Amino acid sequence: MPLLQVQPTRMELIKLRRRIKMAQRGHSLLKMKRDGLIMEFRQLLAEAKEAIDRMIEKYKVARQKLALAEAVDGSVAIRSIALACCQVQPQFTIMRKNVMGVVVPVVKRERIKKKIIERSYGVLSTSIRLDEAVEAYEDLIDSILEVAEIETTLRKLLEEIEKTKRRVNALEYRIIPSMIETARFIAFKLEEMDRESRIVLKKLKSKKEKVKAL
Amino acid sequence: MKLAVVGDQEFVTGFMLAGITDLYEVKDEKQLVEAIRELLNRKDIGIVAVQQELMKKLPTYLKREVYESVEPTFIAVGGSEEVVEEIREKIRKAIGVDLWK
Numbered sequence: 001m002p003l004l005q006v007q008p009t010r011m012e013l014i015k016l017r018r019r020i021k022m023a024q025r026g027h028s029l030l031k032m033k034r035d036g037l038i039m040e041f042r043q044l045l046a047e048a049k050e051a052i053d054r055m056i057e058k059y060k061v062a063r064q065k066l067a068l069a070e071a072v073d074g075s076v077a078i079r080s081i082a083l084a085c086c087q088v089q090p091q092f093t094i095m096r097k098n099v100m101g102v103v104v105p106v107v108k109r110e111r112i113k114k115k116i117i118e119r120s121y122g123v124l125s126t127s128i129r130l131d132e133a134v135e136a137y138e139d140l141i142d143s144i145l146e147v148a149e150i151e152t153t154l155r156k157l158l159e160e161i162e163k164t165k166r167r168v169n170a171l172e173y174r175i176i177p178s179m180i181e182t183a184r185f186i187a188f189k190l191e192e193m194d195r196e197s198r199i200v201l202k203k204l205k206s207k208k209e210k211v212k213a214l
Numbered sequence: 215m216k217l218a219v220v221g222d223q224e225f226v227t228g229f230m231l232a233g234i235t236d237l238y239e240v241k242d243e244k245q246l247v248e249a250i251r252e253l254l255n256r257k258d259i260g261i262v263a264v265q266q267e268l269m270k271k272l273p274t275y276l277k278r279e280v281y282e283s284v285e286p287t288f289i290a291v292g293g294s295e296e297v298v299e300e301i302r303e304k305i306r307k308a309i310g311v312d313l314w315k
Binding site for chain 1: 215217224227228229230231232233234260261263281284285287289291292293294295297298301304305307308309313314
């Protein structure tokens with residue numbers, strides 16, 4: 001471990017010991033934070049899995065229904081209806097929530113499903129297959145919004161976990177050991193200086209006595 | 215906030231029927247890159263649903279940008295398990311074990 005650049009004085013040693021204590025406390029706190037985050041993450045993961053599976057399922061259904069509608073009514077007809085209906089946008093707002101210091105988005109969904117009459121194509125001139133396909137897609141959009149929320153939360157948590165982990169490791173394997181090493185170095189140095197001055201004193205004393213004896 | 219959709223014609227048509235107006239119909243990779251670039255800079259879009267097959271075709275530098283962006287959030291939409299491939303990889307990197315399975 002590399003030593004810190006310090007003067008080997010008693011004051012410096014006291015300061016360093018204080019810093020070591022603080023770093024150790026910070027280290028244990030960060031460790032707890034990391035574990036907490038991972039716990040949170042695991043809970044969310046189960047939810048995410050379900051949501052994504054749901055989305056995949058809905059996507060398959062929607063694709064199938066649309067294909068059926070296109071097969072029966074002709075893809076050109078479907079396309080022209082699609083081009084005509086662009087009035088009602090699904091609306092949602094993104095809010096923020098705090099999970100252990102990580103800001104995550106919460107998607108507030110509202111009114112994605114429309115009633116048949118609210119759709120902007122004529123009900124009479126189109127087939128039931130089209131209605132079904134549209135409904136399936138509205139369902140899918142709802143699901144996508146849900147997945148978006150969860151996936152973003154997962155991503156943010158992951159980032160935070162990685163950051164915390166890096167900090168914990170840096171403290172544990174680098175900063176704290178090098179501080180301890182430095183403290184030990186200073187302690188040795190002080191002892192050494194102590195011994196040295198004692199020898200000097202002894203030498204002086206013996207010299208004095210020799211002079212006295214003469 | 216609005217939802218945007220990026221995909222081929224078939225993919226886009228369904229969302230069009232459901233009333234989405236921010237649609238990016240792409241035919242080749244050049245158009246795809248252009249669409250993604252534009253979406254990254256748009257402020258009114260909250261979520262982007264990208265066809266999963268197209269997500270794979272993105273050049274690497276753009277892929278990273280897409281996955282890191284939070285506003286808008288990019289979501290791969292598709293019919294197979296592959297939509298979670300990227301996030302799985304990330305979990306493995308951050309936590310050290312593959313928690314997905």
